[in-house]
Amino acid sequence: MNLFEFCYGLIHWLVDLVNNIWYRLGDWLPWWFGDFFTAVGDFASSHGHIAVMAILLEVLIIIIIALINVLNFIWLDRKYMGRMFDFYGPYYVGYRIGGWLQNLADGMKLFVKEIITPAKADRIGFFLAPVIFVGSSFLALATIPLGRQFYVGTNADPLSTGVEASALIAFAFFAIAPFSILIAGWSSNNKYTLIGGMRSAAQMMSYEIPMLLTVASVFLLAGSFGFMDIVDAQHDIWFGIPLFLGLVTFIVCLAAEVEIQPFDLPEAEAELVEGWTTEYCGMRFGLFMMTSYLRGYIGGALATALFLGGWHGPGFLPDPIWFLIKAYIVFVLIEWARWSLPRVRVDQILNIGWKRLLPMAILNLMVAVLLKTAGWF
């Protein structure tokens, strides 16, 4: 049973339950009203309606899972940071579960704070930037399958491969964020945010090309643009092993893409106060904060699906659990680098991108071509 089938069955059951009462209600009413009731009931129980509702439910489930994971990620980040830094990390809020509730408390604090738009800000851009940032990240999230049967699909076929070019779509949405950062930086009408936004654009030039080249090598080996086919192709061997160079390049690019420590130039708090988020406050800032961790989760999920064999693992755990474990490991690796490396400079990240990562990515692509021509994949 895949996720669609589950949601379809659930919605179907719910619709039947409601319709039971609905039709009886219609029986009591005069005929012209009763006919209307019957028509609505028939529409509700039609295949099209239930399928659409099922897809919405699927998206909701994926988002809820992602948000819970984001809470976990923030908690893990703080705990891990605390252990590295000789302190406990969050502890008192929900101390029976290791301070896990601290994130909810912080979120609640941000939620009740006033949302201020600077007087001279470009109001439309200032409002749109978080919308684009959060929206594009969630769209990228929706394309990533968590298991062989656990993905946003449109049919109940257990062998379905979902959206055909889902990996391409994921990267397309994933790469939108720098534009929203640029919009946020420009529309805040502040010199620090402007420089932060410009840095984000400059940074994108450096990591996007090597990242997509390494992804191209995976597409080449799998022979498909879809996550399902890519993960299925890793059944025997993870792509991270023959394409180890690509895995390293990809994780470095990922750190730049999700803008964490060695590459968090757009929000370099030492010289740019808080970079492009300087003027944001309240829940808008909270959304940026949450989404940056969400992007960490997406990044880990992408690395898992493309290089670390996705949900393949010993059978004693269900697919999504294996997938999440791998995504967490990738995230912790990135966090490790985050807390133990200084920040690079804006010209240095271009150097790293063009002089180190790009040759590595091309070399990795050549390895992939070699493996493909040798017929090993």
Added chain:
Amino acid sequence: MAEMWINMGPQHPMTHGLWNLRVKVDGETIVDAQPEVGYLHRGIEKLVEGRTYTQVIPITDRLCYGSSLTWSHLYCLTAENLMGVEVPPRAEYIRVAAIEMQRIASHLMWLAAYAADLGLMLGFIYTMRDREIFIDLLQAMSGSRLTYNYPRIGGVAHDVPPNFERDALRACSYMEKKLKEYEDLFDGSKVFMMRNVDVGLLKKEDAMNLGVTGPPLRASGVKYDLRKDMPYSIYPELNFEPATHPDGDCYARYKVRMDEMYTSCKLIRQAVQKMPKGKWRVVAPRNAPVGTGLGRVEDPRGEGVMYLVGDGSDRPYRLKIRSPIFVTVSAAPKMLIGYKLADVVAIMGGLDMCIGETDR
């Protein structure tokens, strides 16, 4: 992008205090810079004139939060120079041990701030943690953790606590081990080297012409350390070599401070082991004679000078303080122009700004 002025300060994460650095940037490149100080002027030089000589000591502690002990030590040296007081040798040894501990604590605080500026939070936490050891030692000596009020005119306030020698030697060997760890953490990091090497070059001639003193001057290749060149206290009797580095960039300034911490460990060890028995304080006269006194010390940040004028009463007529950072910060445009905006934190962080003593 057009050129624009950016005010980095008075409230800015880079400033470590209350001052303003105006930089003119062309995109990311700095084309002009103007440091502005004076936001933290407390009138200490005037405040001093209404207090007796002993009451001044706690005020001079407030000159710099990072190294308060060197300033009260400097004041006591100056007052002793004015009054002609002879300090007992034990007091001199205690003072040297204390100010070298203060120097390590100050440099560690600098290293912590520097690491945090560069985005290396791990360095911030570890150095602040190890600073505690020296703060604890100073607390055992003086009773306070930040503003010690420990030296007196004619000696020090208390004798050292029991087992001080053992604790100080232990702290030194611990610190030397930790310094190697820091070198692994900082020098071993490629990114740290990228951010520091060939950044903020200050030529030897510029450094000397602008009156830069202390670690930034020594990092430009000038071997000038008051502890060696104009020895005060018991420094001539101790065996040490001031750290220098020829390059004059941010990495050189970092390296000089790291080497100075090794030197300070060495000095503490010698001072503690050679410490003679005897009195630790003599009674100083209440009234100073008509005349002037001058004191110069090697502060962790550079050369600190005090000039004290006595008029025969029990209060100073005038106290002039020469702050090292007030002079050093004037070299900031020389170091900043031509580098990137992100280098501001590395360059200005490398100077170890302390606004308390700059604005006085």
